[in-house]
Amino acid sequence: MPEKSHKNITCEHCGVRKEGLFSNLTSGEVDDLNCHKVCNSYRKNQAIFLEGSFPRGVYCVNHGKVKVYTIGDEGKEQIIHVAKEGEVIGFRAMFSGDPYKVSATTLEDANICFIGKDDFLSMIDTNTHLRNMIMKELSKELGDRAQFITNLAQKSVRERLAFTLILLQKVYGEEPINLSREDLANFVGTATETLIRLLKEFKDEALIEVHTRKLTILNQDALIRIGGAVK
Amino acid sequence: MPEKSHKNITCEHCGVRKEGLFSNLTSGEVDDLNCHKVCNSYRKNQAIFLEGSFPRGVYCVNHGKVKVYTIGDEGKEQIIHVAKEGEVIGFRAMFSGDPYKVSATTLEDANICFIGKDDFLSMIDTNTHLRNMIMKELSKELGDRAQFITNLAQKSVRERLAFTLILLQKVYGEEPINLSREDLANFVGTATETLIRLLKEFKDEALIEVHTRKLTILNQDALIRIGGAVK
DNA sequence: TTATAAAAATGACATCAATCATATTTTGAG
DNA sequence: CTCAAAATATGATTGATGTCATTTTTATAA
Numbered sequence: 001m002p003e004k005s006h007k008n009i010t011c012e013h014c015g016v017r018k019e020g021l022f023s024n025l026t027s028g029e030v031d032d033l034n035c036h037k038v039c040n041s042y043r044k045n046q047a048i049f050l051e052g053s054f055p056r057g058v059y060c061v062n063h064g065k066v067k068v069y070t071i072g073d074e075g076k077e078q079i080i081h082v083a084k085e086g087e088v089i090g091f092r093a094m095f096s097g098d099p100y101k102v103s104a105t106t107l108e109d110a111n112i113c114f115i116g117k118d119d120f121l122s123m124i125d126t127n128t129h130l131r132n133m134i135m136k137e138l139s140k141e142l143g144d145r146a147q148f149i150t151n152l153a154q155k156s157v158r159e160r161l162a163f164t165l166i167l168l169q170k171v172y173g174e175e176p177i178n179l180s181r182e183d184l185a186n187f188v189g190t191a192t193e194t195l196i197r198l199l200k201e202f203k204d205e206a207l208i209e210v211h212t213r214k215l216t217i218l219n220q221d222a223l224i225r226i227g228g229a230v231k
Numbered sequence: 232m233p234e235k236s237h238k239n240i241t242c243e244h245c246g247v248r249k250e251g252l253f254s255n256l257t258s259g260e261v262d263d264l265n266c267h268k269v270c271n272s273y274r275k276n277q278a279i280f281l282e283g284s285f286p287r288g289v290y291c292v293n294h295g296k297v298k299v300y301t302i303g304d305e306g307k308e309q310i311i312h313v314a315k316e317g318e319v320i321g322f323r324a325m326f327s328g329d330p331y332k333v334s335a336t337t338l339e340d341a342n343i344c345f346i347g348k349d350d351f352l353s354m355i356d357t358n359t360h361l362r363n364m365i366m367k368e369l370s371k372e373l374g375d376r377a378q379f380i381t382n383l384a385q386k387s388v389r390e391r392l393a394f395t396l397i398l399l400q401k402v403y404g405e406e407p408i409n410l411s412r413e414d415l416a417n418f419v420g421t422a423t424e425t426l427i428r429l430l431k432e433f434k435d436e437a438l439i440e441v442h443t444r445k446l447t448i449l450n451q452d453a454l455i456r457i458g459g460a461v462k
Numbered sequence: 463t464t465a466t467a468a469a470a471a472t473g474a475c476a477t478c479a480a481t482c483a484t485a486t487t488t489t490g491a492g
Numbered sequence: 493c494t495c496a497a498a499a500t501a502t503g504a505t506t507g508a509t510g511t512c513a514t515t516t517t518t519a520t521a522a
Contacts, residue, residue: 070377072385073459080377092373095366101374101462131362135326138369142323143332145376146301146311152383153420154303157479181500189384191480196501212488212500228304231332388509412470422510427471443470443518 008039009062009111016062016086021133029127036119041111048090048104048112055093055100057116061085064110065171067183068102079187080145082107082179084171092138094120107179147231155227157190161198162227164188165208169217170230176214239270240293240342247293247317252364260358267350272342279321279335279343286324286331288347292316295341296402298414299333310418311376313338313410315402323369325351338410378462386458388421392429393458395419396439400448401461407445 011017011034012027022033039062042048048059051071061083068081068089080102083089093100094117106112124131151160164187168177179187185195199215202208207223209216217223242248242265243258253264270293273279279290282301292314299312299320311333314320324331325348337343355362382391395418399408410418416426430446433439438454440447448454 070381072381074385076385078381078384080380092370094370095363096370096374097367098371098374101377125359128356132326135366135369136328138366138373139323139325139327140329142369142372142376143327143329145373145380146332148380149311149376149383149420150301150303150309152380153309154305154307189380192499193481193501194479197479200501423469424471424511425509428509431471 009113010034011037011113014062017060018086020060020086021088021091021130021137022060024129024133025127029123029130032123033115037113037115039111039113042106042109044106044108044110046106046110048106049100051101051103052099055090055117057114058088058091058094058120059104060088060113060115062111062113064112065107065178066104066110066112067107067187068104069186070102077183077186078189079183080148081141082168082171082187084173091120091134107183143231151228152189157188157194158198158201159227160188160190161195161202162207162223163230164227165202165215165217166220166223166227167230169220176211176216178214180213240344241265242268242344245293248291249317251291251317252319252322252361252368253291255360255364256358260354260361263354264346268344268346270342270344273337273340275337275339275341277337277341279337280331282332282334283330286321286348288345289319289322289325289351290335291319291344291346293342293344295343296338296409297335297341297343298338298418299335300417301333308414308417309420310414311379312372313399313402313418315404322351322365338414374462382459383420388419388425389429389432390458391419391421392426392433393438393454394461395458396433396446396448397451397454397458398461400451407442407447409445411444 011022011030017023017030022030025033037060042064048066049055063085066083066087066089067079068083069077069079072078083104089104090100124134151163155163161184164184165177168179168187172178181196181199182192184199185192188195190198199208199210202223203210205222207217207219209218242253242261248254248261253261256264268291273295279297280286294316297314297318297320298310299314300308300310303309314335320335321331355365382394386394395415396408399410399418403409412427412430413423415430416423419426430439430441433454434441436453438448438450440449
């Protein structure tokens with residue numbers, strides 16, 4: 001489905017690699033990674049993998065944002081995570097032996113590299129550092145999800161929206177947050193209409209600036225006061 | 232704080248070990264584990280470890296149930312997981328390098344063995360099987376929490392209670408579910424009063440049997456129809 | 463056993479947020 | 493550029509669930 005990328009990034013020169021799972025590799029390991037990876041370009045809203053299917057490998061986001069989500073019993077998306085450049089996604093299912101419990105879809109045009117299951121697993125077997133990074137990452141995400149659960153159970157929608165905006169700012173960095181209202185609602189865990197009303201409140205209170213899809217945070221401190229800090 | 236257990240279980244003869252992380256160890260590894268573990272007895276509602284503190288090792292539940300929870304911004308507990316005999320808890324924080332993101336407290340009198348950090352980590356370094364079990368466990372829990380998040384975001388309290396009861400039945404097995412109304416509410420993610428009202432509904436509909444704290448499921452199929460299946 | 467505290471249960475009420483309907487704006491294909 | 497479809501926005505209404513107050517039951521310690 002994805003097209004082979006025109007610009008076939010080499011891992012050695014991949015600028016975003018240094019933040020994620022594949023940082024601190026030896027140059028030999030980077031070469032190894034580079035040999036086994038395949039670069040693919042994805043269009044906006046293109047599926048990367050789907051809940052229920054079996055993993056064939058892992059995906060390293062080179063450019064573009066990706067939503068990771070589950071589908072609830074009524075068919076509604078619940079976004080669990082928004083992955084940014086440098087993140088490796090889909091590796092949890094490599095260890096569980098089960099099919100994917102989540103789906104991943106691009107939020108914008110993206111470049112994403114693929115590393116096959118066997119190559120990835122053999123890298124893990126031989127590379128203690130990589131293994132430790134993975135365990136650390138799995139543990140970190142478990143902690144994040146515990147806070148996500150607590151927020152959903154205990155905070156109001158307004159509080160969760162504030163929290164989510166702070167979280168998304170870390171994902172989008174200097175750029176404005178760029179998600180559809182529906183995606184944002186499916187991340188916060190609310191109805192689209194409710195989300196729109198609350199966004200307007202935040203706009204009227206000069207906490208954010210809104211240019212259709214693009215949201216800029218104007219008053220971070222106030223949002224943290226409303227939604228609580230990201231742990 | 233915990234008292235040294237009178238009955239100091241040996242890992243070799245530990246009946247509950249065969250289900251969890253420490254199953255499929257060689258007899259040498261079991262001996263090793265046995266040398267390094269310390270058995271402790273805990274009274275009901277005794278803390279095992281607390282959110283924010285740094286881990287000194289891992290805990291293997293030999294007898295008794297344990298709640299794993301976070302404290303929300305308003306000080307309210309959100310139960311994330313109820314651990315049963317054979318489960319190893321508190322090992323995620325060993326890899327992240329961060330303090331615990333969750334707390335753990337006994338729900339009844341319990342026997343819990345402790346394995347120090349260094350011993351545990353060196354076992355992981357040398358034991359591929361154990362390592363794989365841990366990665367699998369971390370991955371499985373990530374999947375569970377994704378469903379937990381989706382349930383909280385999309386299901387009504389009634390649906391979540393049904394789901395939670397089915398989940399707890401797997402924890403308690405043949406025995407009746409035995410939790411305070413407050414703990415149950417803090418697991419479902421609702422107010423205690425709401426939980427009590429819904430429990431009564433389920434009782435009136437003959438879906439459960441209630442003897443003060445002890446809940447028995449009478450109609451599993453109906454509860455699954457209401458709350459959805461545990462994935 | 464009795465006293466006291468804790469837990470569970472119940473009622474009344476307020477309100478946040480979902481739903482449904484409809485209008486307006488933006489986007490993207492041709 | 494134009495038009496249709498999609499996304500965003502707004503209003504009206506309802507209902508589920510949280511909160512507060514009070515009573516009843518159960519557990520626990522003296």
